[in-house]
Amino acid sequence: MTTSYESVDQNKFGFEKFEHFFRETDVDGSGYIDQDELIEKLIKCGFKGSVDSMKRMFATADTSGDGQISFHEFMVAMGFKLSPKHKGDMMRFVFSEYDTHGNRKIHISQLEKIFKEFEKHFVRGEIRRMRELAEKMKDSAGFVDYEEYLKQIQIQQGIIKMEQLKPKPKKPEEPVVEKVSATTVTSTFTAPPPKMYNGPKMVQLTYKLHYRVPRGSDDKLAILGDIPELGKWNPADAVIGTESPIGSGWWSVIMEVPAETPFEWKWVVIPKSKCHIVRWEIEYGGPNRTAYSGDRNQIITHTHIPWQDWTKY
Numbered sequence: 001m002t003t004s005y006e007s008v009d010q011n012k013f014g015f016e017k018f019e020h021f022f023r024e025t026d027v028d029g030s031g032y033i034d035q036d037e038l039i040e041k042l043i044k045c046g047f048k049g050s051v052d053s054m055k056r057m058f059a060t061a062d063t064s065g066d067g068q069i070s071f072h073e074f075m076v077a078m079g080f081k082l083s084p085k086h087k088g089d090m091m092r093f094v095f096s097e098y099d100t101h102g103n104r105k106i107h108i109s110q111l112e113k114i115f116k117e118f119e120k121h122f123v124r125g126e127i128r129r130m131r132e133l134a135e136k137m138k139d140s141a142g143f144v145d146y147e148e149y150l151k152q153i154q155i156q157q158g159i160i161k162m163e164q165l166k167p168k169p170k171k172p173e174e175p176v177v178e179k180v181s182a183t184t185v186t187s188t189f190t191a192p193p194p195k196m197y198n199g200p201k202m203v204q205l206t207y208k209l210h211y212r213v214p215r216g217s218d219d220k221l222a223i224l225g226d227i228p229e230l231g232k233w234n235p236a237d238a239v240i241g242t243e244s245p246i247g248s249g250w251w252s253v254i255m256e257v258p259a260e261t262p263f264e265w266k267w268v269v270i271p272k273s274k275c276h277i278v279r280w281e282i283e284y285g286g287p288n289r290t291a292y293s294g295d296r297n298q299i300i301t302h303t304h305i306p307w308q309d310w311t312k313y
Contacts, residue, residue, distance in 0.1 A: 129157060
């Protein structure tokens, strides 16, 4: 397909630029580009070809024939073959998207969704060995340190290459104070740490998604959950999202929830009056989403948590 993209200057656009193009084109954050998304993006970028030529580009890149272009398919179409380093970068990126606590740990229950995203980048045997390794490395609470996990995949399978993360800078040590007693016996001690803030143990969460409400409607995207801060499933107390820019379909909901608290929640469509629910995601008995708020006084942003329909379950 490289001949179909002769207008793209590959000397100017390296791997990172193509990756950025893919993320921008994937407006719903699904991890795949559909035909409409690609055509819309190419037109915005000034592509002069016909719609039919763009459709042919899409069909050529969609080597799996599933009507979607994965990141791997896109990069191959751009003339790239995913190197072990690029695969490692891709895996780290995906894990970081699922890392809701920011502590570089993923629960074993989340891995099946993640492995689904990896299926187009690795063969079945590689995925199977990844699953087996994750089972061996999970801790007593079911969490896997994904940085150590990626390192072990590199060592044991050699199918990825990871760059060493820079360690976080250490906090300066407290000053050592010399204390002299009446008998002139000298000893040293470390000054006590400063008092911790004793305010409310809250965590600020920002959830985002792309969802278009009908034109002319006053409906809004919101979040309902099983804790008081998320309305306890009462639409009158739902946490309403903000669409920015207006009409774009990009919504974000900012919530403050108690720290170290598990909770269940769902996206909902709700009218301005908040008198009822227009639409639930994962309806008809489908499972609620589950989350854990994390340590207090954090600000955590979750990007692109897409709407899910119950038919997937």
